[in-house]
Amino acid sequence: MQSIIYAWKVTGTISTTCPALPGKTGVIGYIATESVEAAYRLNALAWAAAVLALVLACYLTATASLDRGFVVKWWMYWGAAIVLGFLIPLVVLSFAPLKLLSGSCGGLKGSFPVHMSFTQIFPSMVAWALWALAAFPLLSWLFTRLAGWHPASRGFFHYRGCPWPRWNPFAS
Amino acid sequence: MSQPNDGSAAAGQTLTFLALGGSGMRAVEPLLHLCALGLGPRQLRLVLIDPDQGNAAVQRATGLIDLYVRTRRALAEGGAVTGYFATEVVDAVGGDRVWSPIADDEHLPDARFATRVDRTLMRGGSEALGNLFDLLYAERVRRMDLGMGFRGVPSIGTVFMNRLREQGFFAQLLSHAQANAGGVFFAVGSIFGGTGSAAFPVVGRALADGVRGAGGGGDIPGVPAHRIGGAVLLPYFTLPAPATPDAPDGGPRPETTLFAQNAAAAMPTYTQGQAGYGALYVLGDALPREQATNEVGGERQQNRAHYVELFSALAALDFAARGGEDPAMPAPQFRATAVAGKEIGWESLPLDEGARRRLMGGIVAAHTVLTLFRPDGHANPALHDELRGVTWLRLLKLGDHTFQERAAALDGLAHFFGRTWSWLSELERSDPGCVLTRWEGKPPSAVRPDELIAGYHLPGRAGERADHVYHVFRHWNETAFRRTETGFPGFLRTLRDGSEAYARARFPVSSHANGAA
Numbered sequence: 001m002q003s004i005i006y007a008w009k010v011t012g013t014i015s016t017t018c019p020a021l022p023g024k025t026g027v028i029g030y031i032a033t034e035s036v037e038a039a040y041r042l043n044a045l046a047w048a049a050a051v052l053a054l055v056l057a058c059y060l061t062a063t064a065s066l067d068r069g070f071v072v073k074w075w076m077y078w079g080a081a082i083v084l085g086f087l088i089p090l091v092v093l094s095f096a097p098l099k100l101l102s103g104s105c106g107g108l109k110g111s112f113p114v115h116m117s118f119t120q121i122f123p124s125m126v127a128w129a130l131w132a133l134a135a136f137p138l139l140s141w142l143f144t145r146l147a148g149w150h151p152a153s154r155g156f157f158h159y160r161g162c163p164w165p166r167w168n169p170f171a172s
Numbered sequence: 173m174s175q176p177n178d179g180s181a182a183a184g185q186t187l188t189f190l191a192l193g194g195s196g197m198r199a200v201e202p203l204l205h206l207c208a209l210g211l212g213p214r215q216l217r218l219v220l221i222d223p224d225q226g227n228a229a230v231q232r233a234t235g236l237i238d239l240y241v242r243t244r245r246a247l248a249e250g251g252a253v254t255g256y257f258a259t260e261v262v263d264a265v266g267g268d269r270v271w272s273p274i275a276d277d278e279h280l281p282d283a284r285f286a287t288r289v290d291r292t293l294m295r296g297g298s299e300a301l302g303n304l305f306d307l308l309y310a311e312r313v314r315r316m317d318l319g320m321g322f323r324g325v326p327s328i329g330t331v332f333m334n335r336l337r338e339q340g341f342f343a344q345l346l347s348h349a350q351a352n353a354g355g356v357f358f359a360v361g362s363i364f365g366g367t368g369s370a371a372f373p374v375v376g377r378a379l380a381d382g383v384r385g386a387g388g389g390g391d392i393p394g395v396p397a398h399r400i401g402g403a404v405l406l407p408y409f410t411l412p413a414p415a416t417p418d419a420p421d422g423g424p425r426p427e428t429t430l431f432a433q434n435a436a437a438a439m440p441t442y443t444q445g446q447a448g449y450g451a452l453y454v455l456g457d458a459l460p461r462e463q464a465t466n467e468v469g470g471e472r473q474q475n476r477a478h479y480v481e482l483f484s485a486l487a488a489l490d491f492a493a494r495g496g497e498d499p500a501m502p503a504p505q506f507r508a509t510a511v512a513g514k515e516i517g518w519e520s521l522p523l524d525e526g527a528r529r530r531l532m533g534g535i536v537a538a539h540t541v542l543t544l545f546r547p548d549g550h551a552n553p554a555l556h557d558e559l560r561g562v563t564w565l566r567l568l569k570l571g572d573h574t575f576q577e578r579a580a581a582l583d584g585l586a587h588f589f590g591r592t593w594s595w596l597s598e599l600e601r602s603d604p605g606c607v608l609t610r611w612e613g614k615p616p617s618a619v620r621p622d623e624l625i626a627g628y629h630l631p632g633r634a635g636e637r638a639d640h641v642y643h644v645f646r647h648w649n650e651t652a653f654r655r656t657e658t659g660f661p662g663f664l665r666t667l668r669d670g671s672e673a674y675a676r677a678r679f680p681v682s683s684h685a686n687g688a689a
Contacts, residue, residue: 065645066562090367155668158646161561171557 085132193367209534322366329370533672
């Protein structure tokens with residue numbers, strides 16, 4: 001669990017498969033750390049934007065006041081945040097423009113596509129999903145506490161009973 | 173008619189309302205509903221006059237008065253009668269509730285008219301008087317059972333109605349009028365039937381004259397004419413042909429064919445100012461509705477609510493709001509309003525925008541009570557869960573058990589608003605219809621808040637949104653945020669002001685089908 005949670009950011013060098021070189025087999029290449037870090041930063045931004053957008057959409061698109069229907073909706077958005085937290089690393093890290101570490105792959109010159117494998121991305125997917133699991137209710141709570149005191153915050157004011165004290169959709 | 177803009181019709185006034193006969197009695201119901209919804213005066217003193225105390229209209233009116241008083245008391249125990257039910261309703265007659273002009277003779281076993289006037293004693297020196305009596309009243313009239321009212325024969329009623337001047341409660345009414353210079357009197361009665369026609373001129377005259385030597389003491393002066401108003405009801409219904417020409421006691425039945433004739437004969441009394449009134453609101457209908465049954469009286473005489481009765485109540489509130497007529501103007505001043513078309517809608521109501529908003533807000537509030545707090549009048553065991561975390565509840569600092577502790581007040585509100593719902597439904601289905609709503613006989617739980625008011629639709633997608641009670645709560649939240657009052661009084665204020673805010677947003681003037689902006 002600890003490693004999964006820590007997998008939200010890149011640690012160490014990440015290996016990649018080198019293209020077939022004449023006369024050389026089993027050559028291992030590595031992805032340049034700067035490019036991996038850039039990809040993870042992009043992933044973090046996309047994840048944060050997605051979770052924030054979900055929180056805002058959940059509260060600000062509703063037109064009534066707190067009822068059981070909203071609590072169900074809030075749970076659905078929470079679920080959507082977890083799913084997005086799971087999928088965003090897959091998309092971002094799969095398509096991020098990564099670079100080969102210089103000197104690896106037997107000093108291969110020229111450019112060729114470098115990608116992380118699904119096995120390498122998966123721990124990050126799980127990690128960001130878990131962070132989404134925590135971030136969505138935390139952001140909901142913060143917004144309803146801080147912005148929700150005033151009617152100008154619209155949904156955060158009208159639904160400030162969710163997630164606290166109303167979080168259980170089966171309560172009524 | 174003019175009303176102050178805050179929506180309350182006559183918040184600072186005392187209105188003494190005299191309900192005369194069946195039609196007057198039926199005007200009590202809309203008056204109480206208007207008072208419950210915050211359109212009433214500060215104090216409403218009720219004087220109910222009808223010899224037919226078993227009449228369905230009397231039972232209906234007295235039952236509703238009891239419910240109003242009970243509900244208001246329960247709200248007062250929670251410290252909250254400043255919003256809805258703000259009007260204090262006082263029974264001015266006393267323990268008997270309804271004054272009967274023939275009550276003094278109730279110990280007599282024989283209730284026939286001739287017996288009540290001691291016709292058998294008109295002998296000897298009084299023989300001429302007896303002959304005159306026989307000449308004026310036909311045999312079938314002389315044997316009428318007066319316990320069933322005066323049945324379209326006002327000449328009988330006037331014989332007894334002057335007993336009003338001898339009543340203790342009437343002297344108290346006059347004394348109260350002397351002590352409260354701002355109070356006004358308003359009588360409602362038909363002038364085409366029996367009891368109303370008999371009482372209307374006598375009541376006005378007695379109020380204006382005052383009483384001499386009351387209670388063995390000095391005179392009590394009358395009320396100035398400009399403080400006495402009345403709604404004269406012209407024929408607004410007809411009766412179907414009866415199964416038998418005579419009533420069960422052999423006496424006459426009210427006859428539709430005589431209604432217009434009776435009214436025409438009575439009108440000069442009022443136009444010439446002989447009845448003591450300073451203002452007269454003349455109400456009628458060009459297409460009178462035929463009642464379902466032709467009953468002489470009693471509990472079977474049940475008729476649907478009629479818009480003319482609502483207009484009578486509105487006339488009383490208008491008179492109270494204006495504090496009576498201008499004393500400098502000659503009496504009586506006649507007031508009239510016209511309604512175009514066959515159906516009555518919101519635009520036909522003689523109310524200003526503030527009062528109209530209050531009435532619409534009251535309907536929204538009643539619906540909210542009858543859908544969430546007491547669904548269709550029944551208890552809601554899930555209420556606590558459904559309200560958990562609701563913003564207005566927290567802003568008003570209402571505890572978990574507030575609504576359990578105030579169950580009597582909520583029950584009262586629900587019972588009364590249930591009657592309001594039934595009354596508006598009756599008006600809607602009446603013919604001619606008073607279409608303030610389009611509920612089609614459905615219970616509150618089957619009607620959405622956005623469907624409550626007839627004729628107002630938001631344009632575009634906003635108008636397509638199907639609201640529920642939590643959409644109303646959005647406005648309650650904002651109202652509760654602005655209020656400093658908390659607890660149960662704060663709740664009742666929020667119920668009123670929040671519901672009005674919803675009505676303003678959902679049923680704006682500009683959305684009216686007729687564009688009555």
